[in-house]
Amino acid sequence: MRRIITFGTFDVLHVGHIRILNRARSHGDHLTVGLSSDELNLNKKGRCPVYPYQSRLELLTSLRFVDDVFKEESLELKREYILQHKADVLVMGNDWEGKFDEFKDICDVVYLPRTPSISTTEIIEIIKEVHT
Structure with a gap:
């Protein structure tokens, strides 16, 4: 069995999230998602x-191609999370290109292209504009 792991906030779930998770799952037999805690997101994104x-x-957890989800509470613990979940491949969006290469000693690292013209931040800004 080839185990995949990815990390993210996945706030305001959109088609870009769905596509990258589905493509991540296609790299193996089991997809585990490290879902950022609210506190981690506040520290990371302000x-x-x-x-x-x-x-x-x-x-x-309702998505058919996501097999397991755990709470990611620290960016500094990524190596431990990868080892704990016995991941063979770390998959991230290509906006993180090169930033996780340090884990190539314990797993393959794959960066997938993001869906063009869609981001959670952009969606939130559009919603704010419409409602002000």
Whole structure:
């Protein structure tokens, strides 16, 4: 069995998220997602997610190509998360190109192209504009 792992916030779930998760799963037999905690997202992006952790967890676990989800509480623990979940491949969006190459000693690292013209930040900004 080839085990895949990826990480993200997956806030305001959109087609870009669906496509990258589905493509990540196609690299193996089992997809585990490290879902950023609300606190990690606040530290990382300077804002809380629109949807709280439990809602994002429910959305991700309902996807047929996601096999397991765990709470990512620290960016510094990625190596431990990869080892703990026995991942053979780390898959991330290509906006992170090169940033996870340090893990090539414990797993393959694959960067997938993101869906053009869509991002959670952009969607949030459009919604804010419409409602102000």
